[in-house]
Amino acid sequence: xxxxRVLVGTxxxxxxxTSDGKRERWDISGPHFAGWEIYHLKGSSIDPxxxxxxxxxxxxxxxxxxxxxxxxxxxxxGTPPGEPTTAPDGTPKGESNKFVYDTSSETGKPLTTHQWxxxxxxxxxxxxVWHLEPSLIDxxxxxxxxxxxxxxxxxxxGQTWKELAGLRGHGSGNKWAPGAGGMCLHTILLxxxxxxxxxxxxxxxxxxxxxxxxxxxQPINRGLHSLYIPDPSAEIGxxxxxxxxxxxxxxxxxxxxxxxxxxSDDAGDSWHEISGNLPSDFGFVVDVHAHEPxxxxxxxxxxxGEHFPPDGxxxxxxxxxxxxxxxxxxxxxxxxxxxxxxxxxxxxVDSLDKCGVYFGTTGGQVYASADAGDNWAPIVRDLPAVVSxxxxxxx
Amino acid sequence: xxxxxxPPHLRTLAQVDGEVKIEIEGEVTQRSVLDAxxxxxxxxxxxxxxxVTRKRRAFVRFFACGEDLSHESPDAPLPDAVVTGTExxxxxxxxxxx
Numbered sequence: 001x002x003x004x005r006v007l008v009g010t011x012x013x014x015x016x017x018t019s020d021g022k023r024e025r026w027d028i029s030g031p032h033f034a035g036w037e038i039y040h041l042k043g044s045s046i047d048p049x050x051x052x053x054x055x056x057x058x059x060x061x062x063x064x065x066x067x068x069x070x071x072x073x074x075x076x077x078g079t080p081p082g083e084p085t086t087a088p089d090g091t092p093k094g095e096s097n098k099f100v101y102d103t104s105s106e107t108g109k110p111l112t113t114h115q116w117x118x119x120x121x122x123x124x125x126x127x128x129v130w131h132l133e134p135s136l137i138d139x140x141x142x143x144x145x146x147x148x149x150x151x152x153x154x155x156x157x158g159q160t161w162k163e164l165a166g167l168r169g170h171g172s173g174n175k176w177a178p179g180a181g182g183m184c185l186h187t188i189l190l191x192x193x194x195x196x197x198x199x200x201x202x203x204x205x206x207x208x209x210x211x212x213x214x215x216x217x218q219p220i221n222r223g224l225h226s227l228y229i230p231d232p233s234a235e236i237g238x239x240x241x242x243x244x245x246x247x248x249x250x251x252x253x254x255x256x257x258x259x260x261x262x263x264s265d266d267a268g269d270s271w272h273e274i275s276g277n278l279p280s281d282f283g284f285v286v287d288v289h290a291h292e293p294x295x296x297x298x299x300x301x302x303x304x305g306e307h308f309p310p311d312g313x314x315x316x317x318x319x320x321x322x323x324x325x326x327x328x329x330x331x332x333x334x335x336x337x338x339x340x341x342x343x344x345x346x347x348x349v350d351s352l353d354k355c356g357v358y359f360g361t362t363g364g365q366v367y368a369s370a371d372a373g374d375n376w377a378p379i380v381r382d383l384p385a386v387v388s389x390x391x392x393x394x395x
Numbered sequence: 396x397x398x399x400x401x402p403p404h405l406r407t408l409a410q411v412d413g414e415v416k417i418e419i420e421g422e423v424t425q426r427s428v429l430d431a432x433x434x435x436x437x438x439x440x441x442x443x444x445x446x447v448t449r450k451r452r453a454f455v456r457f458f459a460c461g462e463d464l465s466h467e468s469p470d471a472p473l474p475d476a477v478v479t480g481t482e483x484x485x486x487x488x489x490x491x492x493x
Contacts, residue, residue: 058454059404061441061445078437095446097442099446100446
């Protein structure tokens with residue numbers, strides 16, 4: 001019988017929620033890595049037991065954790081304790097928590113600064129991994145989106161990391177600037193029909209695409225309009241909060257921007273607004289139904305100054321028309337006095353029939369719907385603030 | 396024998412309980428102690444000192460013999476009481492945040 005495993009990252013640890021295909025009764029495991037911020041966990045789609053986690057701390061920096069048994073046990077995939085830390089030839093062995101920007105003349109264009117809040121040049125400083133995206137074809141290959149914004153790849157199961165420096169070096173990197181949450185690369189979408197193509201998004205630089213496996217990149221922000229930057233239609237500088245696609249239709253992208261919900265039908269070459277009748281087009285999450293490529297979900301947030309739902313009502317909005325026409329989904333969600341936020345990586349869908357939809361809140365609730373959003377129930381109510389939610393559909 | 400105390404989160408990462416005891420050949424300094432710790436516990440690389448600069452992370456402090464040694468040179472000799480194992484070299488997470 002099918003099952004689902006929900007991977008939840010919170011401000012104080014990771015939690016793993018499992019259920020059978022009915023999605024009515026849940027087992028809760030955790031906290032894993034108690035006391036640490038877990039920005040993201042994600043499992044490999046081809047080896048579901050392989051799960052990667054970003055464990056981070058302002059005190060002790062970045063740690064990458066890996067599980068090979070579906071989250072029951074974890075280890076840092078670098079050099080194990082007790083083993084020599086150098087290879088026979090003297091080179092250092094795996095250091096899974098080492099993320100160093102590439103400034104070599106061969107592969108990285110030495111790019112030393114980006115723009116700071118006050119417009120002055122500021123050196124790139126690694127802070128944390130926001131998002132881990134396992135390859136669709138190799139469980140040992142995984143991408144990491146980091147702050148300060150850059151994309152890294154590991155081809156050895158997370159033991160070592162190398163920057164795909166063509167992104168920062170493509171031309172606009174020295175003009176990127178952080179948003180209020182830092183300058184983070186938070187979204188990585190791999191095109192299931194084209195291994196050479198991927199999409200990423202950075203707050204607050206915008207969206208970018210590669211068509212050659214990460215060597216070269218181009219901004220894909222035409223059609224975005226952001227009133228909070230000097231040139232509202234600039235090529236870069238847009239605070240993209242999240243992008244989503246359906247695997248059957250990878251040229252169609254949906255975006256929740258700082259303000260505005262957007263859609264592209266040409267792999268990001270151009271965007272148009274689909275906010276329609278939403279009560280607010282500010283928000284963080286956007287996701288797509290597993291079986292209906294034109295059915296999408298957002299959670300409207302009141303404003304950039306008031307990060308909670310309009311009118312104190314927690315409502316998921318669903319469009320079955322690919323945008324513009326939205327329906328409020330409220331059954332089982334609090335409809336008064338609710339002032340939580342739903343962060344950008346905190347919504348996911350399973351691929352069961354009917355499609356399950358999940359999201360976590362800064363109030364520590366993880367809500368699930370086993371019927372595509374018609375009805376909701378909390379799986380847990382009192383976790384630490386939820387940062388990320390991912391779902392694995394298991395055979 | 397040098398006694399080193401790690402903050403609880405780093406003890407969890409290193410999978411150790413209580414103090415860590417290390418032997419150091421040559422001069423006992425912050426750098427030689429941290430090199431020895433990171434060599435035995437490679438999972439701690441980057442958690443006490445930055446990977447690239449090798450500087451102490453901002454919210455990590457070093458104490459010994461009732462003194463804050465955080466701003467001492469990493470190559471300055473540590474107190475005799477640390478060298479003889481009478482007192483521990485303490486790696487401490489700063490009290491900050493929630």
